[in-house]
Amino acid sequence: xxxxxxxxxxxxxxxxxxxxxxxxxxxxxxxxxxxxxxxxxxxxxxxxxxxxxxxxxxxxxxxxxxxxxxxxxxxxxxxxxxxxxxxxxxxxxxxxxxxxxxxxxxxxxxxxxxxxxxxxxxxxxxxxxxxxxxxxxxxxxxxxxxxxxxxxxxxxxxxxxxxxxxxxxxxxxxxxxxxxxxxxxxxxxxxxxxxxxxxxxxxxxxxxxxxxxxxxxxxxxxx
Amino acid sequence: xxxxxxxxxxxxxxxxxxxxxxxxxxxxxxxxxxxxxxxxxxxxxxxxxxxxxxxxxxxxxxxxxxxxxxxxxxxxxxxxxxxxxxxxxxxxxxxxxxxxxxxxxxxxxxxxxxxxxxxxxxxxxxxxxxxxxxxxxxxxxxxxxxxxxxxxxxxxxxxxxxxxxxxxxxxxxxxxxxxxxxxxxxxxxxxxxxxxxxxxxxxxxxxxxxxxxxxxxxxxxxxxxxxxxxxxxxxxxxxxxxxx
Numbered sequence: 001x002x003x004x005x006x007x008x009x010x011x012x013x014x015x016x017x018x019x020x021x022x023x024x025x026x027x028x029x030x031x032x033x034x035x036x037x038x039x040x041x042x043x044x045x046x047x048x049x050x051x052x053x054x055x056x057x058x059x060x061x062x063x064x065x066x067x068x069x070x071x072x073x074x075x076x077x078x079x080x081x082x083x084x085x086x087x088x089x090x091x092x093x094x095x096x097x098x099x100x101x102x103x104x105x106x107x108x109x110x111x112x113x114x115x116x117x118x119x120x121x122x123x124x125x126x127x128x129x130x131x132x133x134x135x136x137x138x139x140x141x142x143x144x145x146x147x148x149x150x151x152x153x154x155x156x157x158x159x160x161x162x163x164x165x166x167x168x169x170x171x172x173x174x175x176x177x178x179x180x181x182x183x184x185x186x187x188x189x190x191x192x193x194x195x196x197x198x199x200x201x202x203x204x205x206x207x208x209x210x211x212x213x214x215x216x217x218x219x220x221x222x223x
Numbered sequence: 224x225x226x227x228x229x230x231x232x233x234x235x236x237x238x239x240x241x242x243x244x245x246x247x248x249x250x251x252x253x254x255x256x257x258x259x260x261x262x263x264x265x266x267x268x269x270x271x272x273x274x275x276x277x278x279x280x281x282x283x284x285x286x287x288x289x290x291x292x293x294x295x296x297x298x299x300x301x302x303x304x305x306x307x308x309x310x311x312x313x314x315x316x317x318x319x320x321x322x323x324x325x326x327x328x329x330x331x332x333x334x335x336x337x338x339x340x341x342x343x344x345x346x347x348x349x350x351x352x353x354x355x356x357x358x359x360x361x362x363x364x365x366x367x368x369x370x371x372x373x374x375x376x377x378x379x380x381x382x383x384x385x386x387x388x389x390x391x392x393x394x395x396x397x398x399x400x401x402x403x404x405x406x407x408x409x410x411x412x413x414x415x416x417x418x419x420x421x422x423x424x425x426x427x428x429x430x431x432x433x434x435x436x437x438x439x440x441x442x443x444x445x446x447x448x449x450x451x452x453x454x455x456x457x458x459x460x461x462x463x464x465x466x467x
Contacts, residue, residue, distance in 0.1 A: 165357055169347050173382065198392070201385060201392075
């Protein structure tokens, strides 16, 4: 399974390296979103600084939608889906590989976006460890749930509009938990609910969706 | 001969029972005394809790039916149709719950909406149900559609506990719950009676509509099959006429 996962992940990342869609379209889109937030909210009154964590994760969420759409578009073009199915790869491995590739792209995106938020929103980072842990846990959950739903909606004519409707309510807890955990990492103050609890919640979300994906991806591919 | 109506002895009695219970709820609800704190608005207790209970029940029925479809031993096309019928009613009752809750909240809390954990969860539930119904509407073979829908339902159910903790913690973080939605003082007998009657009436309405919706779905499917069979038969006759 792991060998298949690495094969699929390497394939997807190779395609990304050559086509540069993630690097030249998704990342600029995410940066554009945080610039637009600055236009919408008054930068002078400190609103941006206070809302930085939430805005960062909303931008990540929207970009993740693009990334998982792209990840499935690669599969559906020119019958790759059938070819992958016929290749005898373990479906669980395919799921894991696709999720790993999406996660890798999201991590790059989050680093770029994080630097952008620090520079543009006048934010100081107090707990880099907490922030890194939040990114890892949230990214794992987003990539797993995103890959699953993208596969569910793949091949449907309405997938572009259907995927956000299906995915966004499901990843709402990721947005809440990741925002609260990063808020405490940014300000250094602790709230009633510690970042550790939020990280635990993100971890549970990731584990649940990875586990479901490993089981359900095979039947989903058969459609 | 296939039945082409969705009415039967069961639905007629369910319908009459639902109508009687609903009429009784409305009568009792409207004759409830004014309360000191909420004046006329406390009468919403006759319908709002019942609607909320029905919304959750309908969602649970959808989840269970989806699970029964997914398990190979209990897989039957009816489970898929039941899940779909119940999901439509769950969405309807969830929307009604949010609307009646808002109407109640405006005079008593002063706002249409508060970011309370329970309200937020209900809004998310409506979004999940709408997503589920959207994926059901995508044209596909019944088998494929059933699998897709059942998986969507199960995936949505998985997120409920995580959602619950996220939303509850989130609301304890900013402020104390601005209002306690659980009534502390015990309810007066008449109010309790109206509420219980509301539960019964809404449940009966749900059961009645669900049976009808389920049968409509089954007829739709039968019609599609018959349409295909007819079309094939017609082409065959054309071919025969051509060859002779």
